Amino acid sequence: MASRRRGALLLVVWPRLAAWQVAALVAFVATIVLVLGNVLTSGHARPFSYWGELLFWIGYFLLFAFPRPLRFYENGVWYTQAPDSARAGFVVWDQIDRYRFEGDILILTGTNSTLKGGPVRGGVFHLRPDACIRVEPILAQHLAAKANPG
DSSP: OOBTTTBSEEEEEOOOOOHHHHHHHHHHHHHHHHHHHHHHHHTTSSTTTTHHHHHHHHHHIIIIISOOOEEEESSEEEEESSTTSSOEEEEEGGGEEEEEEETTEEEEEEOOOGGGTOOOOOEEEEOOHHHHHHHHHHHHHHSEEOOOOO
16 A cells, blocks of 8 residues: 555665674574573573563664665655664655765765755665665666766
């Protein structure tokens, strides 16, 4: 079902995991193994003492460490606005000045124009190689590409 503001969903792209996200995944799995090991070895004395820690790591991993998808709509794009936060939102095409690819990295540059609703923070997204091919036609239709120097 299409939203009136966003339009129809055109494409969903999941970014690649960064090194710190892999480290967070390893810490997450280690925490689960340690908590389950403590629960199994402690017997019935304290079976639920570590559930708070486990719930914290699950929440942390889901909010911050797990990459969020880019969703391309007819009227704009939905993405995480800052890489170190859980803040994500929808940005209309007019609020993005340009884009460029540097290998598998997509760089969206937000506008500073207050007439277009700015300033809007852009983003840097590490995409999978097959995703770049699918994203390029959508971006080219709505935005101007910045030429790579060199």
